[in-house]
Amino acid sequence: MQELDGKLVYAARDLVGFALCPQLPRLELAAAKGTLPRPEFRDPTLDRLVQRGQQHEERFLEALRSEGRGVVKIQPDGSVEDKAERLRLAAECTRKAMREGADVIYQATFFDGRRRGHADFLIRSDARKSSFGDWCYEVWDTKLAREAKAGALLQVLFYDDLLATVQGVSGGTVHLALGGSRREVRSFPVKRYASWYRRLRKRFETALDNGEFEAQNGAPDPVEHCEVCAWRLHCDNLRRQADHLSLVAGMGSPQRRRLTEAGVATRTQFADTQWERLENAIPTRSREAYSRLHLQARLQVDAERDGQLRYELLEPRKDEAGTFAVEGLAALPQPSPADLFFDIEGDPFALDGGVEYLFGIFERGDQEAENYHRFWSIDGNGRVTREAEQEAFERTIDFLHDRFSKALREDGTTGMHVYHFGAYEPAALKRLAARFGTRERELDELLRAEAFVDLYRVVRQGLRASVESYSIKQLEPLYGFQRRATLRDAGASIEAFERWLELGSEETPNGDLLQTIEEYNKDDCRSAAALRDWLEERRAELERQRGESLPRPAPKRPDASEATEQELDETAALFRRLTDGVPASPGERSEAEQARWILGHLLSWHRREMRAAWWRVFAYREMTPAEIVLDSTALGDLEFLGTVPNSRGKPSWRFRFPPQEHRLSPGDRARDPYTLEECTVQAIDEAEHVVTVRRTKDGDVSPPRALVPFEIYDTGTIEARLRELAEHVAERGIEGPGRYRAARELLLRSLPRCGQPPGAPLVGPGESARDAALRLVPLLDESCLAIQGPPGSGKTTLAATLIVELARGGKRVGVTANSHSVITTLLERVDEEARNRKVRLAIGQRLGGTKPRHGWRNLAGSKGIEAVKTGEVHVAGGTVWFWASPNLCPVDVLFIDEAGQLSLANALVAAMAARSVVLVGDPQQLDQPLLATHPPGTDRSALAHLLGDKDTIPPERGLFLEQTWRLHPSICEFTSELFYDGRLKAAPGCERQRVEVPGFPEAGLVFVPVRHEGCDVLSEEEAKAIAQLCCHLTRDGASWVDRDGTSRPLRPEDVLVIAPYNLQVRLLKEKLGESFRVGTVDKFQGQEAPVVVYSMTSSSKEDAPLGMEFLYSLNRLNVATSRAKCLAIVVASPALLDPPCTSIRQMELANALACYYERAQCLEAQNSAGS
The missing domain is CATH 2.40.30 (Elongation Factor Tu (Ef-tu); domain 3)
Structure with a gap:
């Protein structure tokens, strides 16, 4: 920020800083005015980074010129002394170049008296019109980084916002030209982030106008950005001076807010307050956690008063039989000279999803340097790639497994363990094994033998220490460990790695930055070894205190059954046959090669899910x-x-x-x-x-x-059928006529063959998608057709109509889905449609352990399979287990309902039992349930596989049901724009739908802010507000008008009440009674009501226990709001509208709720309740 013409003018950097930390603009402004000294920081790589960034920008400029584009460079007039005037002149030059239609404007300048911006490039586009003519401009910025980051995207959004004020329209898309050897360009639709951006800008400008950046603000709460912030020590000192509650180890922001509400403002006050005085202010289910925090605060404060470090030993629990639990110091196995100490360095920002860039292993020995082993995710050309990460991962597992095998005892148990600090290391190894589909077997052996030992868990369950954090660095003074590396912590390691990435080939794999990171990693491994030794001493101390020995964890055998080993061998051999000759890089694969690669990795899909289920159980065991x-x-x-x-x-x-x-x-x-x-x-x-x-x-x-939930079933027959498909592909190829063609076409993502010219739109001129489906499905020729049905589009009704038409024409039809209930619902609709049209149909269903409804054939056992074979049953329904039967004769057409929730692996097996397949569903609603991480492409649902990276099915690839018969136009517009590329329209008559309730709009979106603090999965405040809302909505005189214009009283059953968490659902049921329908999002997919009330429950992003991906899920928001025919009401804490976002994905998630709020009418809870 700087003062121009007597006003504070801000730039993109200020807004980016504000997004990272609300305190940052205040500190930067004070430094700019000279009232606060800027932290001294000298990094010799910064000058090189600036130079490399300029070179990257110049290369991009030359590339544009080489394409024959004319370039206008905006150069500020250095002869003008007044800075504001100089900016105005440069902005006018930019406007002139735009008006004249220049191809490229380099160093474009914007200045509106309040904001200034300097975009690297504006590039002309004919995609939309602007105030200048039949063209507009889009923002392009060059970034030396190899990956797009949230701050860089926010910066170009800021420039696009300024650009819109000049050309009258947003550019629509912003672009980042990235560094690295790939020279990748990432493009981002502005609408996916615009609402969140506008809220951020408004909050910033409000703070600026109110003088908040010039006022003193005391000690700020720590945020994620603190780890890499230049002002870190300054704010840390402020918190120490204030005796801030964040100094209590393990104290998060929800707990701090709860204690502040209870009148406890400092760490010392918390420590000195009697627990009995605090107890009533704490929710019952959280009291044990707060009690531990209270004891922690006491220990820290007492230690500070004494001026020395303290620790308290905690003894493990005993069960009713007096047996010690395997926890705390009792979880330490017998030490061995073969033990290893392991640490991973990872960067969550690199390679579009994060990369584990260094695997370090330390083993005891005479020569310490020779006993540190490191594996970098850097290839021979000095590049960080997925292939290099895979190689480093494989070398790590091979090393661990080799040492493990050498230490096996005669009884088959292991004589070595791998010690690490925190859950990150084994979790990363599991994730990488699943992502790459390699070394899963070896890792499984290590996990079955319980070779990994988490020292963090031992510390947290075994003792309490007077430290401000239970990070290994904070614990080191207890056991006297001295570090050699200069890096401060993991955040500094990531920062150094990011620097190295941006410097590119200038820094070799043996360069100073990498050497510094390596020394840091070695220190982490050495520190883990020293900590283990110290914990062994504390274990002996506890045994002396108690006068009895602590048990050691019982050694485990890593063996798998002989049959399992044989199956794994066969699967590995088949995988090699499928992927032999397939390029390692996805960009170099043909469609057939990509399909073979996916099929190869799908062979282990079910085993990965089973492993993840067991891993979850073992995680709870700790x-x-x-x-x-x-x-x-x-x-x-x-x-x-x-x-x-x-x-x-x-x-x-x-x-x-x-x-x-x-x-x-x-x-x-x-x-x-x-x-x-x-x-x-x-x-x-x-x-x-x-x-x-x-x-x-x-x-x-x-x-x-x-x-612990354990919904894993025997998938042996399904896996066997998948291997059968893979054998066929390995022997005969994946393309062309032959057996299992529909399944192979699905795998290949082939365009439907149904009488259309290849690549032509499936819907003809003037034809509806419904009519096109009725025309095309009977013509399917060993092919697949996708039908995407948004909320209220009648996809189930259409599927039933198609099934009846096919069966009436003599076709044998199958139905499958992820659950029996979904199959039953569709079959009931088929039965109803057949009766209405007086078509005689024999319907059968295979249900798990129960009989189908009266009049339907039970397809259990061999007789059921025979009934489908002979055509005795015209329409047969069953889950994939039924269709996986090797004795089943293929049906003519198989319908996969809710195909957006059925895994590609299971869909392929079902498709093997059909000549053609119709997939009906919507990936924009609830996704398939997954436990495991899978290799890219194998983690998709069947329908998402066909859509690729699109939100809606392309017109040549499938049918999009373009009309909703449920949503009022005001709800439909929001749903369509946010989730369906603007393709969804409300059917005629939907505009008549309305409620007539005083104090409420007749239709549309409503937001009811309810302020609360510290609520996670339960909000009494929201439950009370919703009870008032529902009472008001259904009181005497309230009415509902349907699509036909018929009016009737609005009743409790006309209101759906939805919450993300079961505890909130239970509370709402208590408040509302039995008359209202109350449930989670998952329960109500497929249902509808005139009014929907959605309680978001959590007070803030930080309070949401399942994270942003759950609470802010785009799919869940879509399902929740699109149940409403005319009135959608979101009840939420206002803090949810402004979550701190540190990634591009988080920005997109936050944007959806912000977009809802922009379009909604805001009603205060008491006003909407009529009080």
């Missing part, structure tokens, strides 16, 4: 029952109440559980993470907090202390 309570998936801290007889005459267990968020429902399978015993959830009484479970095995088994 948590205490009380820690599981704070998780949002499992049930923890169960209290055994006794047994009750179940329907099978056998005893079931009953437990009481503390109030907590979880993902278990009656019928779900679950496992005890400590004994691994399986059981089935029979019933859950949320009001009484009682769960009843049926034991899977008889015998003497201890009742579980926790339950």
Whole structure:
């Protein structure tokens, strides 16, 4: 910021700083005015970075000139002394060049008296008109970085905003020309970020106008940017002077806000306050966590008063039999000379999704330098690539597995362990094994043997220390470790790596920056070794204190069964046959090669899902029952109440559980993470907090202390069929006529063959997508057709009509989906359609363990398969297990319903049982449920695979149902623009839909702000506000007018109430009673109502336990708001509208809610309730 013409003028850098930290503009302004000294920071690489950036910009400029484009360079007039006037003249020169239609404007300048901007390039585009004529300009900026970052995107959005004030329209797209050897250009549609950007700019300008950047603000809360900020020490000193609550180890912003509300403002005050005085201000389910924080604060404050470090040893829990739990110091295995100490350096910003750039392993020995092993993700040309990352990962696993194999004892158990600090290392290895589809077997052996030991977990469960953070750096003074590297922490390591990336080939793999990072990594490994030794001493100390020995974890054997080993060998051999000759780089593959690569990796898709389910169970095994309570998936801290007889005459267990968020429902399978015993959830009484479970095995088994969801089923027949498809492709190729052609066409993403010229739009002139479907589906020729049906577009009705038409014409039709209930719903619609049209149809269904509805054929067993073969059943429904039967004769057409939720792996197996396939669904609504990470392309649903990177199906590739019969135009416009490329329109008559309730709009979007602090999965404030809303909406005199213009009273069943979390759903049910329909987003997909109320529950982004991807999910927001026929109401904390965003993905997620708010009418809770 600078003062021009007596006003503060800001630039893109100021807005970027504000987005990173609200404190940053205040500090920068004070430094600019000379009232605060700027932190001294000298980095010798900065000058080189500036030089390299200029060279990159000049290369891009020369490339434009070589294409024959005329370039106008805007050069400020140095003879003009007044800075503001100089900017005005440069801005006018830019405007003149635009008006004259220059091809390229270099160093374009914008100045409106409040904002200034200097875009590297404006490039002419004929994609849209502007105030200058039939052309407009788009912003292009060169960045030396190899990956697009949030700050760079915000900068070009700022320039596009200024550009729009000059040419009267946004450029529509902004571009970043990146550095590195690839010289990649990333383009971003402005509309995906515009609403979030406008809110950010408004908040910044409001703060600027109110003088907030010139006022003193005390000690700021720490934010993510602190780790790499030049002002870090300054703000840290302010927090120390204020005795800030953030100095308590483990204290997050939600806890700080809760304590501040309770009148506790400092660390010392928190430590000195009696727990009994605090207890009532804390939610019951969080009290144990706050109690631990209270003890932590006391220890820190007492240690500071004494002037010395302190620690307290915590003894492991014992079960009813007096057996120690494997936690804390009891989780340390017997030390061995073969033990390894492991650390990974990762950059979350590089390579579009992050890269693990250095794997370091330290082993004890005489020559320390020779016993540090490092594997860089850098290829022979000095580039960081996915291929180099894969090689480094493979070398790491090979090293670990080699040492592991050499240390195996005669009984098959391991004599070595791999120590690491934190969950990052094993999680990264699992992710990389799944991403690359390699070394999964070796990693599995290490995991089954429980070779990895998390020292962070040992520390957190085994002791309490007077440190401000339980990072390994903060703990080092306890065990006297001295570092040699100059880097401060992991953030500094990432910063140094980013510098090296930007400098490119100027820095060799042996350059100073990489050497510095390597020394830092070596220190981390050495420190882990020293920490393990110190913890062994503390273990002995605890044994002396207690006068009894602590047990060691029982050694585990890594063996897999002989049959499993044989299957893995066969799969690996088949994978090699499929991928032999396929280029490693995706950009070099043909479509057929890409399809073979995907099929090869799909062979292990089900095994990866199973592994992930087990890994999740083992992750919970390392948590205490009380820690599981704070998780949002499992049930923890169960209290055994006794047994009750179940329907099978056998005893079931009953437990009481503390109030907590979880993902278990009656019928779900679950496992005890400590004994691994399986059981089935029979019933859950949320009001009484009682769960009843049926034991899977008889015998003497201890009742579980926790339950972890374990929805994994035997997929042997499915995997066998997938191998059969792979064998066919390996032997005969993937293209052309022959067996399984529909499945191969799906894999290839081939255009539909249904009587159309290749590449021609499937919908004819003046034809609706529905009519096109009725014309095209009967013509399918061993091919696949995708039908994308947005909310309310009638895709289920259309699918039923198509099925009846095909069956009436003598075709045998199949139906499959991800669940029995979805299949049943479609078959019921088929039955209804056939009866209405007086078509006699024999319908059959294969249900898991139950019989289908009356009048339908039960397709269980061999007789069911025979009924489909002979045509005795015209329409057959079943999940992929049914269609995976090798004895099934292919049907003529298979319909895959909700194909946006069915994995590509399972869809291919189902498609093998059909001559042609119709995929019906919408990837923009709820996605397929996944547990594992998978190689790119294999993680997609069947329909998402066909759409590729598009939001809507291209006209030549499938059908887009362009009309919604549900949404009022004011809701449809929002839904269409945000999720469907503007292609979705409201059907005639939808505009008549309205509610007539005083204080509410008749139709459209409503936002009700409810202010609260510290709410995560439960908000009493929102529940009360929604109870008032619903009471007002359905009181006497309130009415609803439907599409036909018919009016009737608005009743409770006309209001859907949705929440993201089960605990909030339960609270809302208590407040609203049985009359209103209340549930999660997942429960209500496919349903509709005149009014929808969506409670977002969490107070802020930081409070959301499942993160932004869950709470701000575009798919979930789409489903929630598009259930409404005429009135969508979002009830939320206003803080959710302005989350700090540190990635481009987060900006996109935040934009959706900001866009909703821009289009919505804002009603205060008390006003909308009529009070």
